[in-house]
Amino acid sequence: MYGVLLVTPDHPEADIATIFLNNEGYSTMCGHACISVARYAVDKGLIHRPITFPETQVNIQAPCGLVKTFVSVEGGDNLKSGRVRFESVPSFVVATDLEVQVEGHDVVKVDVAYGGAFYAFVSITDLGLDFQKSSIGEINKAATAVTNATKKAVTLTHPDTPAFLYGTIVVDTRDRTPCDVSTNICIFADSETDRSPCGSGTTARIALMYHRGHIILGQHHTFQNGVTGSQFLGRPVKESQVENKMAVVVEIKGEGYYTGRSELTLEENDSLGRGFLIR
Incomplete structure (x- = not known):
């Protein structure tokens, strides 16, 4: 949420x-x-x-x-x-097949790409896990470890927006068959699990697929959340550029729902009203 x-x-x-x-x-x-x-x-x-x-x-x-x-x-x-x-905004690949030492696992290969936010991508089989058999807790823990390891292994930059690794998307291995449905789970922020296939993550994943020649401009591909089954349809629509990097603009289509509206009030003498965090 x-x-x-x-x-x-x-x-x-x-x-x-x-x-x-x-x-x-x-x-x-x-x-x-x-x-x-x-x-x-x-x-x-x-x-x-x-x-x-x-x-x-x-x-x-x-x-x-x-x-x-x-x-x-x-x-x-x-x-x-x-x-x-x-x-999407222009999206691009940062690194492919980057070898990182992940806590609790062997060295795994990670891809890093940008789709409005930066994500690491790792195959679920490389983590020794399975979308059907592994618990979401196991996948979440492994993905968080990948995020932490990748942050140490790669330097991120962007000319127009803050550059930080937002999370890890655990993927299946079917990106090489663009007519198929690809499955993923996105673990982002403070180990939060996405209920959707992740819009910006799907954008970054399509940038990876386009970079590898696994999808062409205008070609649709379906992405499915490995837990909820919710789907997005995506396609690369045109090439672009970010500084000296080849980039691609991606179209994502799907459903989303708003669940409420909140109105906050800040009283003049409330010393804590501007926010605080307790952990």
């Missing part, structure tokens, strides 16, 4: 702006949250452009950059939003 703080955008093309909240703090991108908040913006009348059918565009200023979303809309006076697709 994710939190989204809506703030006033300062990007000239943005309809809304977001700050993403998780169990550790903040992140640069969350595709699943973009899908949900784009629907929320349409349903609650937060955008000033006219509603169009069958899709309404909602531009979101995220910490990683401008994310263009397209919300399926039906109905007349009683609008109903549905599935959403979004175009």
Whole structure:
């Protein structure tokens, strides 16, 4: 689950702006949250452009950059939003087959890629685990160890956004067959388990697939969460560049839901009202 703080955008093309909240703090991108908040913006009348059918565009200023979303809309006076697709910021590969020593495991090969946030990718078989037989606790523990090891092994940079390893995505080994369904589990922030296939992680994974020649522009691929079974459909849509790195813009399509709205009040004399953390 994710939190989204809506703030006033300062990007000239943005309809809304977001700050993403998780169990550790903040992140640069969350595709699943973009899908949900784009629907929320349409349903609650937060955008000033006219509603169009069958899709309404909602531009979101995220910490990683401008994310263009397209919300399926039906109905007349009683609008109903549905599935959403979004175009990612330019995404790229940082490293492939990076050998890291993971606590509790042998040396494993890790890929690192950016899809609005930086992720490590590791095969579940290399960890000696199985999506069907291993518990989520075992997968979570191993993925967290991969994140910690990879942070020590790679230096991350980005010209426009904070550069830090956000988490590890444990994948199956079927990226070489693009017509198949790929399975993954994303462990991010403070060992939080994603209920979705992970929008920004799927974006980064497609950048990896494109880098390796396992998918071409316009070719769709389905990604499935190994626990919940939820799916995203993704494809690379055009090449781009980030500094001197070849990059690709990715389209992700899926479903997301908003579950509540909260209003916080800060009283003038509340000395702790600006926030604190106890562990």
